Amino acid sequence: MTKSVLIEKVAEKVEGLTRNQTQIVVETVFESIKKALLHGEKIEIRGFGNFRLKTRNPRKARNPKTGKTVLVPEKKVLCFKVGKALREALNAK
Numbered sequence: 001m002t003k004s005v006l007i008e009k010v011a012e013k014v015e016g017l018t019r020n021q022t023q024i025v026v027e028t029v030f031e032s033i034k035k036a037l038l039h040g041e042k043i044e045i046r047g048f049g050n051f052r053l054k055t056r057n058p059r060k061a062r063n064p065k066t067g068k069t070v071l072v073p074e075k076k077v078l079c080f081k082v083g084k085a086l087r088e089a090l091n092a093k
Helices: 003-013 019-038 084-090
Strands: 043-045 049-056 059-062 069-072 075-082
Touching (some): 003 019, 019 043, 019 049, 075 084
Antiparallel strands (some): 049 075
16 A cells, blocks of 8 residues: 555545645654654554664674675664554454
8 A cells, every 4th residue: 555545545534634634644644653763762553553663783794796794784673563453353364
């Protein structure tokens, strides 16, 4: 699902908002999540899941083309942990 499809689906569900207003709402939600993550905050959406940043330690790796050892620097990665309600919905038979 793309952002434009998500905007269309939200616009269909919510009466009284135009597509442009719905686009502003969806983009504001995404911007708020992005800002919180940039400040190191954890995002918790009950019934859906949690987003948080983890720091990967620096490590040694091998360049497969040359076989030479290279140092991979420390970096931050985004982690998502699915919520209980969504996990149960995905695994329902």
